[in-house]
Amino acid sequence: MKLKSARVARVMLWLLRISLILTVFSTFFKLIYNSISASHSTITTLLYLFSLPSIFINLAILLLSLVWIYLLHEDLHHCYDDYPINSWNALWSLIFIIFIWKTLITIARYFRAETGRLHRYGLRLYRLVPVIYAIFIASYLLRRLIYKYDYLGRPESIRNIPEFLVLIAIACKNILELGGVIVLVIIAQTIVNAMQLKVNQINHQVA
DSSP states (O other): OOOTTHHHHHHHHHHHHHHHHHHHHHHHHHHHHHHOSSOHHHHHHHHHHHHHHHHHHHHHHHHHHHHHHHHHHHHHHHHOTTOOOOHHHHHHHHHSGGGHHHHHHHHHHHHHTSOHHHHHHHHHHHHHHHHHHHHHHHHHHIIIIIEEEOTTSOEEEOTTOOHHHHHHHHHHHHHHHHHHHHHHHHHHHHHHHHHHHHHHHHHHHHO
16 A cells, blocks of 8 residues: 555655745844844845745645645545545645644544554644644734734834833744744654554555
8 A cells, every 4th residue: 555645745844844944044034133223124135035935835835735635634544444534624624724623633533543653643743733723823812912014014013012022022923933834844744654654554464
Protein backbone atom coordinates (compact mmCIF):
# COMPACT_ATOMS: atom_id res chain seq x y z
CA MET A 1 0.00 0.00 0.00
CA LYS A 2 1.24 3.47 -0.91
CA LEU A 3 0.10 6.81 0.44
CA LYS A 4 -1.69 8.94 -2.14
CA SER A 5 -0.94 12.05 -0.09
CA ALA A 6 2.82 11.46 0.26
CA ARG A 7 4.07 13.51 -2.71
CA VAL A 8 1.80 16.46 -2.01
CA ALA A 9 2.80 16.31 1.65
CA ARG A 10 6.50 16.51 0.82
CA VAL A 11 6.05 19.62 -1.32
CA MET A 12 3.71 21.22 1.22
CA LEU A 13 6.15 20.62 4.10
CA TRP A 14 9.00 22.03 2.01
CA LEU A 15 6.99 25.20 1.37
CA LEU A 16 5.94 25.38 5.03
CA ARG A 17 9.57 25.37 6.10
CA ILE A 18 10.37 28.15 3.62
CA SER A 19 7.38 30.08 4.96
CA LEU A 20 8.69 29.56 8.49
CA ILE A 21 12.10 30.96 7.57
CA LEU A 22 10.51 34.01 5.91
CA THR A 23 8.26 34.48 8.95
CA VAL A 24 11.27 34.42 11.29
CA PHE A 25 12.97 37.22 9.34
CA SER A 26 9.73 39.13 8.89
CA THR A 27 8.98 38.96 12.64
CA PHE A 28 12.50 40.15 13.44
CA PHE A 29 12.20 43.18 11.15
CA LYS A 30 8.69 43.96 12.40
CA LEU A 31 9.97 44.06 15.96
CA ILE A 32 12.73 46.45 14.91
CA TYR A 33 10.31 48.54 12.86
CA ASN A 34 7.92 49.02 15.77
CA SER A 35 10.61 49.73 18.38
CA ILE A 36 13.09 51.98 16.56
CA SER A 37 12.12 55.31 15.05
CA ALA A 38 15.16 55.54 12.77
CA SER A 39 15.80 53.75 9.46
CA HIS A 40 12.11 53.07 8.86
CA SER A 41 12.52 53.28 5.10
CA THR A 42 15.17 50.55 5.11
CA ILE A 43 13.13 48.27 7.37
CA THR A 44 10.01 48.89 5.27
CA THR A 45 11.90 47.86 2.13
CA LEU A 46 13.10 44.68 3.83
CA LEU A 47 9.56 43.88 5.00
CA TYR A 48 8.29 44.24 1.43
CA LEU A 49 11.06 41.96 0.17
CA PHE A 50 9.94 39.25 2.60
CA SER A 51 6.21 39.83 2.26
CA LEU A 52 6.02 39.49 -1.54
CA PRO A 53 7.37 35.92 -1.79
CA SER A 54 5.45 35.03 1.39
CA ILE A 55 2.15 35.89 -0.32
CA PHE A 56 2.79 33.49 -3.23
CA ILE A 57 4.22 30.77 -0.99
CA ASN A 58 1.28 30.97 1.41
CA LEU A 59 -1.15 30.80 -1.52
CA ALA A 60 0.64 27.70 -2.80
CA ILE A 61 0.52 26.20 0.70
CA LEU A 62 -3.22 26.86 0.90
CA LEU A 63 -3.90 25.14 -2.43
CA LEU A 64 -1.63 22.21 -1.61
CA SER A 65 -3.27 21.90 1.81
CA LEU A 66 -6.64 21.40 0.16
CA VAL A 67 -5.25 18.65 -2.06
CA TRP A 68 -3.35 17.09 0.84
CA ILE A 69 -6.36 17.05 3.18
CA TYR A 70 -8.47 15.40 0.47
CA LEU A 71 -5.90 12.72 -0.31
CA LEU A 72 -4.99 12.27 3.36
CA HIS A 73 -8.56 11.29 4.17
CA GLU A 74 -8.61 8.82 1.32
CA ASP A 75 -5.49 7.29 2.88
CA LEU A 76 -7.10 7.30 6.33
CA HIS A 77 -10.09 5.37 4.97
CA HIS A 78 -7.72 2.75 3.57
CA CYS A 79 -5.92 2.51 6.92
CA TYR A 80 -9.02 2.57 9.13
CA ASP A 81 -12.23 1.00 7.85
CA ASP A 82 -14.38 2.85 10.37
CA TYR A 83 -12.80 6.30 9.93
CA PRO A 84 -15.85 8.65 10.01
CA ILE A 85 -14.81 11.73 8.01
CA ASN A 86 -14.81 11.56 4.22
CA SER A 87 -12.55 13.65 2.00
CA TRP A 88 -15.16 16.25 1.03
CA ASN A 89 -16.24 16.84 4.63
CA ALA A 90 -12.59 17.31 5.54
CA LEU A 91 -12.31 20.03 2.87
CA TRP A 92 -15.40 21.75 4.26
CA SER A 93 -13.74 21.79 7.67
CA LEU A 94 -10.96 23.94 6.19
CA ILE A 95 -13.49 26.42 4.81
CA PHE A 96 -15.33 26.64 8.14
CA ILE A 97 -12.22 26.90 10.29
CA ILE A 98 -13.92 26.03 13.57
CA PHE A 99 -14.55 22.48 12.28
CA ILE A 100 -10.83 21.86 11.71
CA TRP A 101 -10.70 21.14 15.45
CA LYS A 102 -13.02 18.14 15.04
CA THR A 103 -11.07 16.83 12.04
CA LEU A 104 -7.66 17.06 13.74
CA ILE A 105 -8.94 15.62 17.02
CA THR A 106 -10.51 12.71 15.12
CA ILE A 107 -7.20 11.97 13.39
CA ALA A 108 -5.40 12.21 16.74
CA ARG A 109 -7.90 9.85 18.37
CA TYR A 110 -7.26 7.12 15.81
CA PHE A 111 -3.48 7.44 16.20
CA ARG A 112 -3.78 7.43 20.00
CA ALA A 113 -5.68 4.13 19.83
CA GLU A 114 -2.53 2.54 18.39
CA THR A 115 0.58 1.50 20.32
CA GLY A 116 4.21 2.60 20.39
CA ARG A 117 5.37 5.49 18.22
CA LEU A 118 1.99 5.83 16.51
CA HIS A 119 0.34 6.35 19.90
CA ARG A 120 2.91 9.03 20.73
CA TYR A 121 2.23 10.79 17.43
CA GLY A 122 -1.49 10.79 18.25
CA LEU A 123 -0.82 12.15 21.72
CA ARG A 124 1.38 14.93 20.32
CA LEU A 125 -1.26 15.88 17.76
CA TYR A 126 -3.98 15.81 20.43
CA ARG A 127 -1.97 18.26 22.55
CA LEU A 128 -1.05 20.57 19.68
CA VAL A 129 -4.60 21.18 18.44
CA PRO A 130 -5.68 23.37 21.39
CA VAL A 131 -2.28 25.09 21.28
CA ILE A 132 -2.71 26.27 17.69
CA TYR A 133 -6.24 27.46 18.40
CA ALA A 134 -5.07 29.32 21.52
CA ILE A 135 -2.29 31.01 19.53
CA PHE A 136 -4.59 32.19 16.74
CA ILE A 137 -7.31 33.38 19.13
CA ALA A 138 -4.80 35.28 21.28
CA SER A 139 -3.22 36.85 18.19
CA TYR A 140 -6.64 37.86 16.85
CA LEU A 141 -7.66 39.43 20.17
CA LEU A 142 -4.42 41.38 20.36
CA ARG A 143 -4.97 42.63 16.83
CA ARG A 144 -8.56 43.66 17.50
CA LEU A 145 -8.47 44.94 21.08
CA ILE A 146 -5.03 46.46 21.60
CA TYR A 147 -4.26 48.31 18.38
CA LYS A 148 -5.23 49.01 14.81
CA TYR A 149 -3.25 49.91 11.70
CA ASP A 150 -3.32 53.10 9.74
CA TYR A 151 -2.91 53.19 5.97
CA LEU A 152 0.89 52.99 6.29
CA GLY A 153 0.74 49.89 8.44
CA ARG A 154 2.02 51.70 11.54
CA PRO A 155 0.26 50.98 14.86
CA GLU A 156 -2.11 53.58 16.24
CA SER A 157 -2.71 53.44 19.98
CA ILE A 158 -6.28 53.24 21.14
CA ARG A 159 -7.15 56.19 23.31
CA ASN A 160 -5.68 56.19 26.86
CA ILE A 161 -3.35 53.25 26.24
CA PRO A 162 0.37 54.11 26.65
CA GLU A 163 2.41 53.56 23.54
CA PHE A 164 4.87 51.21 25.25
CA LEU A 165 1.99 48.84 26.11
CA VAL A 166 0.86 48.92 22.50
CA LEU A 167 4.41 48.08 21.35
CA ILE A 168 4.56 45.18 23.82
CA ALA A 169 1.22 43.93 22.49
CA ILE A 170 2.48 44.17 18.90
CA ALA A 171 5.64 42.27 19.82
CA CYS A 172 3.54 39.57 21.51
CA LYS A 173 1.29 39.31 18.46
CA ASN A 174 4.23 38.96 16.07
CA ILE A 175 5.82 36.30 18.26
CA LEU A 176 2.50 34.45 18.56
CA GLU A 177 2.10 34.44 14.78
CA LEU A 178 5.61 33.01 14.43
CA GLY A 179 4.75 30.39 17.03
CA GLY A 180 1.59 29.58 15.07
CA VAL A 181 3.61 28.81 11.94
CA ILE A 182 5.98 26.61 13.94
CA VAL A 183 3.09 24.64 15.46
CA LEU A 184 1.45 24.24 12.02
CA VAL A 185 4.70 22.77 10.65
CA ILE A 186 4.90 20.36 13.60
CA ILE A 187 1.24 19.32 13.20
CA ALA A 188 1.66 18.62 9.47
CA GLN A 189 4.94 16.76 10.00
CA THR A 190 3.40 14.70 12.82
CA ILE A 191 0.47 13.60 10.65
CA VAL A 192 2.78 12.76 7.72
CA ASN A 193 5.11 10.72 9.95
CA ALA A 194 2.22 8.92 11.61
CA MET A 195 0.60 8.01 8.28
CA GLN A 196 3.88 6.70 6.88
CA LEU A 197 4.39 4.61 10.00
CA LYS A 198 0.85 3.22 9.80
CA VAL A 199 1.27 2.27 6.14
CA ASN A 200 4.60 0.60 6.92
CA GLN A 201 2.88 -1.44 9.62
CA ILE A 202 0.09 -2.48 7.22
CA ASN A 203 2.58 -3.43 4.49
CA HIS A 204 4.62 -5.41 7.03
CA GLN A 205 1.52 -7.32 8.14
CA VAL A 206 0.58 -8.10 4.53
CA ALA A 207 4.09 -9.28 3.74
